[in-house]
Amino acid sequence: MDENDEAIRTPIVSVLGHVDHGKTTLLDEIRGSAVAEAEAGAITQHIGSTVVPIDVIERICNPDEEFDLPGLLFIDTPGHHAFTTLRSRGGALSDIAVLVVDVNDGFQPQTVEAVKILDRTETPFVVAANKIDAVPGWKTQEDAPFAETFAEQSERVQNDVENALYEIIGDLHDNGFQADRYDRVNDYRSTIGVVPVSAETGEGIPDLLMVLVGLAQRFLTESLTTRPNGSGEGTVVEVKEKKGLGTTVDVLVYDGVVEVGDTVVVGGQLDPIVTEVRALLEPSEKVEINEEDEFNRVDRVVAAEGVKVAAPELDDAMAGAPFVVVGEDDELGDVTQRVRSEMDEIGVETAED
Ligand code: GDP
Numbered sequence: 171m172d173e174n175d176e177a178i179r180t181p182i183v184s185v186l187g188h189v190d191h192g193k194t195t196l197l198d199e200i201r202g203s204a205v206a207e208a209e210a211g212a213i214t215q216h217i218g219s220t221v222v223p224i225d226v227i228e229r230i231c232n233p234d235e236e237f238d239l240p241g242l243l244f245i246d247t248p249g250h251h252a253f254t255t256l257r258s259r260g261g262a263l264s265d266i267a268v269l270v271v272d273v274n275d276g277f278q279p280q281t282v283e284a285v286k287i288l289d290r291t292e293t294p295f296v297v298a299a300n301k302i303d304a305v306p307g308w309k310t311q312e313d314a315p316f317a318e319t320f321a322e323q324s325e326r327v328q329n330d331v332e333n334a335l336y337e338i339i340g341d342l343h344d345n346g347f348q349a350d351r352y353d354r355v356n357d358y359r360s361t362i363g364v365v366p367v368s369a370e371t372g373e374g375i376p377d378l379l380m381v382l383v384g385l386a387q388r389f390l391t392e393s394l395t396t397r398p399n400g401s402g403e404g405t406v407v408e409v410k411e412k413k414g415l416g417t418t419v420d421v422l423v424y425d426g427v428v429e430v431g432d433t434v435v436v437g438g439q440l441d442p443i444v445t446e447v448r449a450l451l452e453p454s455e456k457v458e459i460n461e462e463d464e465f466n467r468v469d470r471v472v473a474a475e476g477v478k479v480a481a482p483e484l485d486d487a488m489a490g491a492p493f494v495v496v497g498e499d500d501e502l503g504d505v506t507q508r509v510r511s512e513m514d515e516i517g518v519e520t521a522e523d
Contacts, residue, residue, distance in 0.1 A: 179396040180221055180240045180474045181386040182263060182424065184256075185248040186288070187270030188278040192300040193248035195369035196270055200244060200379070203230055203313065203372055215453050216476035217420045218407040220244045227383055231315070231376035237387050239394070242379070243474050245422070247407075250280070250287060255490040256405050258424050260515055262291040263405050265390050266382060273299040273334045273366065277341035285345045294389060296363045296381050297349065299338055303368040305330050313372035316365065317353070335364055352381050359389065396473045401497030402428035406436065407476065409487045415449070417484040421493045422476050428495055429470040433502070435509045436484065437491025437516070442509040443483050444502065451478040490516055 185193045197220075204222040207229045223241040245252060245264065256263035269284055271277065288295050303310050307327045311319040320328065335351055342349040342362055352363030363381050367374030386394070404423035412418045419436065421428075428434075430450055436443045451465035471477045479493070492512045496505050 175397065175399055176395050177398045178239055178391055178394050179424070180243040181265040181390055181394055182219075182422070182474055183242050183244050183382060184253045184262075184264035184267045184293075185244070185270060186250060186253055186267055186284040186295075187248075187298075188272070188275075188280040188284075191270045191272040191275065191278070191281075192298075192369045193270050196268070196298060196300065196367070197244060197246065197248060199369045199372055199375060203375055216243070217451070217453065217478045218246050219422060219476040220246060221475075222379075224383070227379050231380040233380055233383075235384075237383050239383060239387055239391075242382060242386070243476075245407075250284060254287060256407065256422065257490060257516070258403070258405055259492075260512065262293050263422065263424060264293060265393065266386055267293050267295040268378070268382070269295050269297045270300050270369075271297055271338055272301050273331070273338070274301055274304055276334070276337050281341075282345060285342070285347070289346065294358075294385055296352070296365055296378065296385065297338065297342070298369075298374075298378055299335055299364050299366045300369055302331060302366045302373060303371045305334070310368070310371045311373065313375065315376045316367070316374040317377075319373045320366075331366060335366065338364055352377065358385055396425050398427060398472050400426035401495040401500065402426040402432070402434075402471075402473065402493075403495070404428070404473075404493040406487055406489055406491045406493055408489055409484065410478075412478075412480070415480040416482070417487070418451075418478050418480045419484055419487050419493065420476065420478050423471055423473045423493075425473045426495065427470055427472050428477070428479070433496040434479075434481065435492075435494050435496060435502075435505045436481075436487050437493075437509050437513040438486035439488055440486060442506045442513070443486060444506065445481040445483045447479055447481050449480040451480065488513075488516075 339349045349362035352365045355361045355363045365378045403425040404421040408420040
């Protein structure tokens with residue numbers, strides 16, 4: 171393989187929506203069902219993100235078609251702030267989004283805000299119409315696909331669900347999007363799919379994963395093309411002090427490869443920081459990572475992946491800043507200039523907020 175070889179990388183998925191509509195629960199449920207389906211260790215917890223491999227997704231949702239994406243990478247922090255902070259080359263870092271709407275509560279101010287952000291950043295999204303289990307009279311079938319569990323409901327409950335979905339579809343329409351229940355969508359390019367789910371009981375989660383993978387596979391493969399041997403590019407997710415390591419940055423690498431010893435340019439509060447990667451750290455096997463020293467050192471990471479980077483001089487690094495490896499053929503001055511102008515753009519946007 172040389173540096174011009176190309177491969178399809180894991181699409182990056184964000185979860186947005188109004189407070190309390192179930193974003194965190196949904197992420198936990200997806201992680202949980204993936205862990206339940208996976209052979210030990212098959213699901214990978216990255217720094218700030220979780221990758222669900224495609225074979226696990228296929229086992230959960232038994233699709234008719236084969237997918238050639240490696241899986242889905244979910245950013246662990248839901249919400250608008252994370253979404254708008256995490257940028258790549260001036261655009262949204264997320265390739266695709268899940269907009270969570272409580273089916274019993276409908277559109278709320280932050281739902282409208284989220285739709286506007288997704289519209290402005292031209293991010294394809296699906297709607298998870300969440301909490302169907304809380305519709306009065308609902309009979310839960312844990313982890314069942316939507317069609318299966320819907321067929322078990324009384325006519326009254328079915329009607330109540332349909333009416334609630336139509337409200338959401340109407341609100342999407344008022345915000346400029348054509349939408350329909352996902353199994354009635356013919357063309358996902360023009361119509362947003364609304365997937366009824368319960369993050370609490372797992373109902374509809376197989377359908378949601380299937381729609382996400384299908385969307386990414388059909389519409390994003392070009393933008394998901396990465397150079398698995400090219401020089402790495404990523405976005406700083408968080409800047410953190412770590413005992414024994416000094417200031418570290420958590421980076422979501424969205425293109426190429428990052429290796430220990432690489433010279434990198436990182437956006438800083440005043441000037442771009444030029445430094446050298448001392449260590450690349452991934453969480454150790456455990457899915458929960460709260461403790462110190464829970465990291466494994468690795469020599470290299472390939473996009474898309476979240477990794478903690480230890481390097482000198484990172485005190486001024488900023489969340490949302492670019493992280494760019496200076497490749498063999500790159501001029502340090504050019505890379506620094508690029509990082510500087512991307513930081514200027516971020517500064518302008520922050521001032522407008
Ligand atoms: P967030 O603020 O959007 O991250 O919302 P959370 O995930 O914290 O959920 C808010 C509340 O709704 C919590 O009490 C959850 O247990 C509850 N919740 C989330 N999803 C569901 C669901 O599918 N069904 C029910 N019945 N409750 C849910």
